[in-house]
């Protein structure tokens with residue numbers, strides 16, 4: 302079976318994808334510098350799957366560390382999750398974000414070229430749809446960004462597009478994730494943010510645990526049915542499965558292909574709060590607050606391309622996503 306290098310494989314989405322890859326029979330080699338995750342993820346992935354996987358603590362900014370991985374393993378394809386992802390932090394530290402995400406990806410591509418590895422699945426984001434396109438987003442819409450994090454995704458997509466033009470042996474699928482939430486059903490792996498969370502579900506989880514007092518609902522005057530922001534929340538396990546489908550597609554087709562991974566359905570902040578209250582059987586205290594800078598009213602995918610190209614579509618409901626998030630949270634109140 303093929304050997305897949307998973308960069309960022311101890312992180313939130315990477316760890317769930319390792320589970321799906323191992324369960325689909327692939328051999329997995331993980332590379333991560335552990336800047337935003339724990340090596341304990343590897344033990345948990347082994348427990349869930351009953352399979353072994355290799356782990357390298359290595360940094361994309363260190364070419365010789367990546368060279369060593371490619372020398373010691375015959376890598377058939379790369380799934381590239383590694384990157385910094387906090388929007389606010391990227392505004393404060395643009396150079397660190399551009400360097401880590403872009404230089405790191407260029408280093409990885411360079412090492413892949415030297416080892417004749419040209420099959421690549423990239424973690425892009427719905428953030429590339431910017432603020433002027435209107436949902437549902439289709440992959441042919443123009444891309445743009447409003448912050449350095451978003452620009453790293455736009456720029457890396459462009460780099461990969463150019464690599465595919467220059468060398469027709471390359472095959473790249475850029476997966477544009479909508480809002481991944483939830484956790485593996487076992488409760489062994491899940492989202493593990495450092496410090497006070499920025500994203501909705503990790504914040505709600507901390508309120509439910511009693512670690513934070515109340516949720517600020519950013520804006521109740523959006524042009525949406527209940528006035529709060531609408532997003533396309535997707536179960537991380539569904540998202541992870543989408544990578545296995547994308548990988549199969551990438552092995553069989555050449556060229557650059559951007560593909561949305563979303564459910565195609567939007568939920569408001571208040572709908573998510575209600576679903577989470579049911580899942581944890583607690584009240585989630587909340588208060589309306591001003592809109593958060595940079596937020597848009599509505600974001601959801603046109604999910605038809607993934608279905609057409611890969612035969613993949615998301616399965617889980619928002620209720621299941623909240624139940625699995627809560628299951629992980631109560632089993633790991635201090636994270637991994």
Ligand code: NAD
Pocket residue numbers: 308309310311312313314315332333334335336337338359360361362381382383384385386401405424425426427478479480481
């Ligand atoms: P995460 O932070 O949990 O995982 C990213 C991993 O990359 C971490 O384990 C981190 O230690 C590692 N990493 C960072 N810089 C590295 C470097 N220089 N060398 C080696 N490893 C490095 O994040 P996630 O939520 O799992 O996201 C994975 C990818 O998906 C990221 O590229 C992110 O931008 C993208 N994405 C995430 C979301 C989301 O909501 N979580 C949405 C859209 C896109």
Ligand code: UD1
Pocket residue numbers: 386388389426427428451480499500501502504516517518519520529530531532570593594595596
């Ligand atoms: C955010 C990022 C986006 C990134 C995505 C996944 C911003 C502006 N956007 O998207 O670039 O790709 O995370 O990492 O940061 N909300 C509250 N209270 C909170 C937190 C969130 O009301 O404490 C609301 C938001 O206003 C939004 C919704 O919940 O309407 C979802 O927010 P969030 O989980 O942060 O995701 P996005 O803003 O969609």
